[in-house]
Amino acid sequence: MNIVVLAGGISTEREISIVSGTQVCKALREKGHRAILMDVYFGNVEIQPANAFPENYDTDAAAAYMRGFDGNIEAAKAAQKEFFGPKVLEICREADVVFLALHGENGENGKVQAAFDLLGIVYTGSGYLGSALAMDKALSKKLFREGGVPTPGGVTLHQGETVKSTAGYNVGLPCVVKPSCGGSSVGVFIAETEEAFQAAVAEAFSYESEIVVESYIKGREFSVGVVDGEAYPVIEIAPIEGFYDYKNKYQAGSTIETCPAEISAEQTARMQEYAVLAYNVLKLENYARVDFMMDDNGDMYCLEANTLPGMTPTSLLPQEAAALGMTFADLCEKLIQVSLKK
Structure with missing residues (x-):
């Protein structure tokens, strides 16, 4: 298939998005797809629709091109540049599917998804409604309480x-x-x-x-991926120092991650049930990752749902998939296939 891996953007998670997008693009290329990497905000004026999806492609060079705009973000925002960069929508229309490797506000809040729905562009992940609900933690917590999902x-x-x-x-x-x-x-x-x-x-x-x-819930932190309505193995996240903040999420060696988590079968089943319930309450589709705390009494609390979780080989969802025997490339392929079903 011809696939655009859309990453970058202007959120505080721009760099993580580029890392995710680079790894996804490489994995999809390994699977035989003609995948290309594009920055949703800055685009690429050098790409032509007639040869947008070449057989041979340098993903690292595409990522370097994207990082070349890192110093221009504030100036571009101040100039009120329109959100979709040059050639982005044009090339996305030519793709069989767009793999959303975006993270943060303008990738996960439903706006990109709504625009793509209007334009008939097929994409991975949840639709605009579920994306918006999950992105707003205040609203998602209210829906959790009303839907029977325990939350702080x-x-x-x-x-x-x-x-x-x-x-x-x-x-x-x-x-x-x-x-x-x-x-x-x-x-x-x-x-x-x-x-x-x-x-x-x-x-x-x-x-x-x-x-x-x-x-504040004192205890152990966990995450559960949900793909096509099915809960994946529970992963435990144990930062060596402090809590699971930005540094501990992305700095190698800062966190001990155990998958499957070392908890009882009953606790595993209950947390997976809550993850699927949260997924349904927020009207999510295709895949997501749901985060939890569990206190010393074994009581569980759902913190939030992430509709476009990190997608590097060492990210949480890929680790859960690996526990099921799936390679990173297999997972990328599956996320595309479940998204195409909608």
Whole structure:
């Protein structure tokens, strides 16, 4: 198939997206597909529709071309450049499917998906509605509670309103403060004092005008991939220091990841059931990754769902697939096939 792997963009997760896209493009090439890598925001004026999907292709060179725009992001945003870069929509229309390797706000919030739906472009992952619901942590937590998915208690704060103490929000200390629509734990803080809470709120508001404050769950962290409505093996995430923040997610050797997780069969089944329930409550499609905490009593709490999880060979979802005997390339192929079914 002719495939565009769409990555990059202007979110805080741009670099991780380029890494994911590079690995996916290489894997799809290994499977015999004519895959190319494109930056959703900056495009590539050198690509011509007539030969957009060549038999021989240098993926690393394409990634280097994308990184060449890294210093131009703020200037491009200030100039109010339109979101889709040169040739992006034109080439995506020529593809059999677009593999979305985007991460962060303008890749996972449903806007790209909605545009593609209007244009008849086939893409991987959830549709615009599920993407928007999952991206908004305040809204997804409300839907979790209404749908019977256990989630930490918390409140949503909006910029400009008077900030109370943690006791006023009934969350206690320590607590978690995070942007409502962020990703990769960017702007997430664990506040252990009132002073730290007030500072965390101010810092989180520097990222977005809506933030979530929730009770801190002390315990073990897990993630469960859901592909085509089926839960994958549970993976445990144990940072060597601190919590699973941006550094611990992407710096090699910072986190110990165990898959399948060393928990009981009953706990595994229950967490997988909650993952599928969360997937359905948020109206997700094709694939996603659902994150959990489990306290010392064995009580589980769903933190959020990620509709376009990281896709490097060492990312969480690929590790879960490996536990099922699937190679990284096999997983990339499967994500395309389940997405084409819709």
